Amino acid sequence: MKAGRPGCPVQVFGLWLLLSCFRSAAPQESPSQDTPFKIEVNVNRVLVQVVARDAQGQVVRDLK
DSSP states (O other), rough: OOTTOOOHHHHHHOOOHHHHHHHHSSSOOOOOGGGOOOOOOOOOOOOOOOOBBBBTTTTSOOOO
């Protein structure tokens, strides 16, 4: 997995965690103005790292 890829779940979670820390640290004016916070995530792809090997156990490269 490449670290700089946009939309990476780890990066999204880190950003959410950072923003939620700032949100909870900010002084709240009154409880009635606090709106519920909702995160919805839809995943269309899953990265699976696979190594293909031949009968002798050697790595097979450039599969198409």
